[in-house]
Amino acid sequence: MLDKNGIAKRIAREVKDGYYVNLGIGIPTLVANFVRSDISVEFQSENGVLGMGPFPYEGEEDPDIINAGKQTITTLPGASFFDSATSFGMIRGQHVDLTILGAMEVAENGDIANWKIPGKMVKGMGGAMDLVASAENIIVAMMHTNKAGKSKLLKRCTLPLTGVGCVKKIVTNLAVLEVTDQGFKLLERAPGISLEAIKEATEGILIVQDEVPEMEI
């Protein structure tokens, strides 16, 4: 079973040379740590920066330079700042090549829910609805099951949706899956995880064809 860093590490392999990437809060943020150093990638944060670098050295934090998670950051050569309308112009206009975000639920039809638990938690959707409605290439990073052990890969989402039919790929602690017209197609197993364990943890239709290899990470 993968830990959060393991999930991030596997997703990092989906990041290709020349990609502009938007990383959501949580596991997605960790992806930046594992991207190969021999490819060129720029990270966009929807609050208005392209070309994000690592966290600043202690004492060099600038309150005017943060990411969408409100963390202090730095910028790399070639970076730029811009306003929120321009930022979402980049997103809506599909100039960002890859969006990686977390989810509370994903359905076999590609629906995603990640912003609200009625009566319990309402923090808001932030930029997630814009991102999932616009991006051509969306990868969800999440645990396969929730804290109560229930599957997060469902036939239909039970929580209020963030977007419809938009998720293309999911990387969990157990598996890599593709969303197809027929359901979740199992592409890879996490190291040491059996097909049975994945089947058990997946409520939605799971399509298993041929041998399912273990992930390389």
Add this chain to the structure above:
Amino acid sequence: MLDKNGIAKRIAREVKDGYYVNLGIGIPTLVANFVRSDISVEFQSENGVLGMGPFPYEGEEDPDIINAGKQTITTLPGASFFDSATSFGMIRGQHVDLTILGAMEVAENGDIANWKIPGKMVKGMGGAMDLVASAENIIVAMMHTNKAGKSKLLKRCTLPLTGVGCVKKIVTNLAVLEVTDQGFKLLERAPGISLEAIKEATEGILIVQDEVPEMEI
């Protein structure tokens, strides 16, 4: 009868302190020369400059700094440059207080035609359609009659329209007129011009109430 400078001079009196003003090509351009020096006014040109100054001194022309008439210009302290979408955002968003432009025809209902003579001249509307559709305060600067002696203040425009029901005020070589629901209301006569002469040169309904004073310019 006023000449072009006279018309510009009279219109300059409509420019108030704190106004952002867009000047069209031709007579409107001359208005800048006659604005009182004790008021603060900024001129916008739709190709992307606010705070236009006078023409440059000989030898100081910069090909990268022009107005919408493609003339080399200078900028004053407080000026800014911006792109065309932002420029028309200013215009459409009614941040420009006064638009002064020329016309080939104006109708008694406020319609204006100034961009095309079918089969003869088609230079295009440039920014005129955006300006007349958006501006709250539009003054037309033109001769009262065309070269053939025909009235340019009509019951209905005969040329393709630039905008509908948008003109508020007209300053010609003969008169100052306001466009009202009832027709052209005569506000002022040019120095030495009789009521009869104005009536004769106006095809549309001319409303004359009380004494009509001579312009002060």
Add this chain to the structure above:
Amino acid sequence: MIRKTVADAQEALRGVQDGMTFMLGGFGLCGIPENAIAELVQLGIKDITCISNNAGVDDFGLGLLLQKKQIRKMISSYVGENDEFERQMLSGELDVELTPQGTLAEKCRAAQAGFPAFYTPAGYGTEVAEGKETREFNGKMYVLEYAYKSDFSFVKAWKGDEAGNLVFKGTARNFNPCMCGASDITVAEVEELLPAGSLDPNEIHIPGIFIQRIFQGTLYEKRIEQRTVRKRD
């Protein structure tokens, strides 16, 4: 040059009244109009509707207005990190309208640029689109969203000049430019107020035409929400 300078926040906020709708720039606590917020607290204006991406934290930013129960309605995209907010929302004291972040930005920009409404794919098929008009373009579904109408915009810039021209710094830019000229009156507070002619006309982010009043702010705290650092090697 048309002068937009006023002496201070007090003069800049002249005319604000109970029940008004305000746009406030900032993302989290980054780039928020600290002086305008402090003055709104001071004035005790009530029943405000705030259009702002976030609602501050418990004891800073818009949280200060929430503490005093001056806000009737929040229009935001993200309202986490604020216990008092959550309490007021759950108890029904506070009306909350959550809007996708890109939609929020564009509803401001639409107001600035004279667009009555626009089509965006964000929120299609979700509760955000409930009751809204939708339409297909090129095989994709879009939601019709309307421009905001508001009484005052309060924005914060890095540098500004007497003519109201603004320059922002880093990600403190965020929603501030989109909100300029998007309300009846736009009030800009800046860290450094310069004479006209001090800013390069090429480097101005927001031309002064969008600003009605500008003043130099004081005592900027610029609180950091998530101080993340790395150790030196």
Add this chain to the structure above:
Amino acid sequence: MIRKTVADAQEALRGVQDGMTFMLGGFGLCGIPENAIAELVQLGIKDITCISNNAGVDDFGLGLLLQKKQIRKMISSYVGENDEFERQMLSGELDVELTPQGTLAEKCRAAQAGFPAFYTPAGYGTEVAEGKETREFNGKMYVLEYAYKSDFSFVKAWKGDEAGNLVFKGTARNFNPCMCGASDITVAEVEELLPAGSLDPNEIHIPGIFIQRIFQGTLYEKRIEQRTVRKRD
């Protein structure tokens, strides 16, 4: 950092073909992509549709493509100052679509920012709105205009860096920023091409994400259309 640099106009225009639609920046002859135009002449690409505010003059700018009859259709707001243009238009050799200037700018910006269409008051009640959908908002009539689709955008900036970031100068900015990222491929030519990190991230007008190829142009003529000056006192 993602490198966008190519060696020259020849490499930058790889892939252009007969029958394509191009956006070209500039207002009059100010800020036009001189190198890209020269290369299009050189390549002899035919049946082009050009989206550009103006059509150049007889012997410069897009006038060079008109001379060689490479343009099938012009989409512009103003096409005066060009006898060859007028001749081709009146003879029916050239198809011309005239569009209000603000509409033209926004049709580009809409393509850049992923808006399929927008409502503008410009042209309502005129022949420009004939056959187009109209709609009332707040008592005012608007026309529905669609985003452009095009194959290449050719823009000209003052300074640029390897990452494709652009800075424009004066009114040579005009339509150039709106056209970046509004076509499948955006080619930027700059007067000065700098290493990444040379431009202040605050002062970048167009982030490199909107640009696919950038090169340093040569031999800019920057012809002035109306040389207006005043005498020294």
